[in-house]
Amino acid sequence: MIRKTAAQMADALAKGETTSVELTQAHLDRITAVDGQVKAFLHVDAEGALAQAKSVDTRRKSGEKLSPLAGIPLALKDVLAQKGVPTTAGSKILEGWCPPYDSTVVSKLKDAGVVIMGKTNMDEFAMGSSTENSGYGPTFNPWDLTRTPGGSSGGSAAAVSSFEAPLAIGSDTGGSIRQPAALTGIVGVRPTYGAVSRFGLIAYSSSLDQAGPFGRTVLDTALLHEVMAGHDPKDATSINAPVPAVVAAAKSGDVKGMKIGVIKQLQGEGYQKGVQARFDESLKELASLGAEIVEVDCPSFEYALAAYYLIAPSECSSNLARFDAMRYGLRTGDVNGASAEAVMSATRDAGFGREVKRRIILGTYALSSGYYDAYYGSAQKIRTLIIQDYAKAFTKADVLVSPTAPTTAYKIGEKVDDPMAMYLGDVATIPVNLAGICGMSLPAGLAEEDNLPVGFQIMAPAMQDHRLYQAGAALEAALLSKWGAPILDKAPALGGSK
Numbered sequence: 001m002i003r004k005t006a007a008q009m010a011d012a013l014a015k016g017e018t019t020s021v022e023l024t025q026a027h028l029d030r031i032t033a034v035d036g037q038v039k040a041f042l043h044v045d046a047e048g049a050l051a052q053a054k055s056v057d058t059r060r061k062s063g064e065k066l067s068p069l070a071g072i073p074l075a076l077k078d079v080l081a082q083k084g085v086p087t088t089a090g091s092k093i094l095e096g097w098c099p100p101y102d103s104t105v106v107s108k109l110k111d112a113g114v115v116i117m118g119k120t121n122m123d124e125f126a127m128g129s130s131t132e133n134s135g136y137g138p139t140f141n142p143w144d145l146t147r148t149p150g151g152s153s154g155g156s157a158a159a160v161s162s163f164e165a166p167l168a169i170g171s172d173t174g175g176s177i178r179q180p181a182a183l184t185g186i187v188g189v190r191p192t193y194g195a196v197s198r199f200g201l202i203a204y205s206s207s208l209d210q211a212g213p214f215g216r217t218v219l220d221t222a223l224l225h226e227v228m229a230g231h232d233p234k235d236a237t238s239i240n241a242p243v244p245a246v247v248a249a250a251k252s253g254d255v256k257g258m259k260i261g262v263i264k265q266l267q268g269e270g271y272q273k274g275v276q277a278r279f280d281e282s283l284k285e286l287a288s289l290g291a292e293i294v295e296v297d298c299p300s301f302e303y304a305l306a307a308y309y310l311i312a313p314s315e316c317s318s319n320l321a322r323f324d325a326m327r328y329g330l331r332t333g334d335v336n337g338a339s340a341e342a343v344m345s346a347t348r349d350a351g352f353g354r355e356v357k358r359r360i361i362l363g364t365y366a367l368s369s370g371y372y373d374a375y376y377g378s379a380q381k382i383r384t385l386i387i388q389d390y391a392k393a394f395t396k397a398d399v400l401v402s403p404t405a406p407t408t409a410y411k412i413g414e415k416v417d418d419p420m421a422m423y424l425g426d427v428a429t430i431p432v433n434l435a436g437i438c439g440m441s442l443p444a445g446l447a448e449e450d451n452l453p454v455g456f457q458i459m460a461p462a463m464q465d466h467r468l469y470q471a472g473a474a475l476e477a478a479l480l481s482k483w484g485a486p487i488l489d490k491a492p493a494l495g496g497s498k
């Protein structure tokens with residue numbers, strides 16, 4: 001049962017072939033069996049999940065009309081507030097904090113009857129690309145337990161790829177949904193900025209943050225997308241427009257006549273051989289399905305990484321000022337009449353990890369008077385140029401494509417002491433966030449040199465999220481018929497290959 005897609009599980013529930021309690025218990029058993037090795041979860045709420053499942057089963061029995069994902073279990077990134085459940089954002093500074101309210105995403109999940117099984121591991125405050133910056137230790141890639149699952153939503157991606165959950169939620173500020181999806185062989189979508197409410201999403205970089213869905217298929221991801229998205233008056237940046245019809249697009253999966261633009265700057269040098277090869281093959285598949293492949297030029301993308309690593313730390317240095325030892329979370333050094341300033345300083349020293357401190361310092365510097373124009377101001381100008389590059393490219397193509405990440409999953413410990421090397425891995429995902437548009441990563445096969453999954457990235461203009469699903473579903477179907485079986489059947493760790 002746990003190896004089925006969420007859509008198949010929903011079907012089985014609707015037909016009365018199984019119950020949500022049974023389905024949830026099967027996933028909780030899987031978590032017990034493998035999460036000691038994968039470490040996808042920071043907190044498993046077995047009791048809460050079974051209670052939710054039971055209530056959905058009762059409502060179904062009484063003939064109530066339920067939403068398509070009612071009764072389906074899900075793993076939630078620990079960056080989203082859930083009432084009464086420990087929420088840490090992967091940081092020691094929030095250890096033991098239980099929010100007194102639900103984030104809008106959680107409210108929507110609860111309304112739809114989705115069963116939230118627990119909170120997943122992540123890089124502290126979503127700062128990182130490997131989940132190694134978590135204050136609670138790393139998550140391990142189900143394909144090879146010596147490697148990282150990517151990040152920052154590595155726990156959510158690992159939960160889905162190890163069959164601990166059919167669906168998960170992540171957040172993507174610079175690639176944190178798409179890159180771990182790529183590195184673990186699943187589907188991940190970063191919706192258009194403003195499409196999913198940020199109310200109750202612990203802020204890293206507010207102008208870039210956006211929560212989104214993970215699934216093992218394009219359709220599953222679309223089903224979750226429709227549950228999460230929609231206007232929310234509690235978020236001032238929320239878009240007041242109908243949610244794009246992503247489920248219908250995932251079901252149609254047609255690319256005949258679609259123009260697909262290959263971004264010249266996001267391929268070739270610096271991309272692993274097997275990554276580039278799977279990307280090129282996927283393009284051929286799309287062409288043989290009737291899509292027209294064109295090349296587009298985005299010259300400002302060269303500066304995207306530099307701009308992002310100024311804007312994101314600048315915003316984080318402001319957002320993280322709220323962790324002041326006074327309002328919530330950790331407090332240390334409160335002895336012998338210590339001053340508030342001393343307590344604050346001791347708490348932030350003890351509670352924040354290395355990468356978070358590095359970014360707060362960087363951002364504070366970039367925003368300081370005398371440096372603002374040279375750093376933050378220039379970065380914002382680059383952001384405008386990137387928006388213009390996309391706008392021009394989208395006059396030539398309906399969707400744009402690139403590899404999701406330049407390499408497959410690397411070893412735990414390989415890059416964690418070299419932040420620049422880690423940052424370079426975000427080169428292909430970051431432009432989407434800077435422009436506020438949407439992007440998907442879906443599996444394109446395995447790289448021949450290491451037999452690890454490669455991600456194919458699709459990008460579409462703001463609020464055209466359905467185009468991602470339309471092109472993604474077409475490519476997914478073509479590749480599946482070529483492979484003969486879903487890619488996760490080839491994952492050797494955890495008895496994945498059968």
Ligand code: GLN
Pocket residue numbers: 126127128129151152171172173174175176177204312426
């Ligand atoms: N890896 C990028 C960073 O470290 C992106 C993280 C994210 O999307 N949350 O900031």
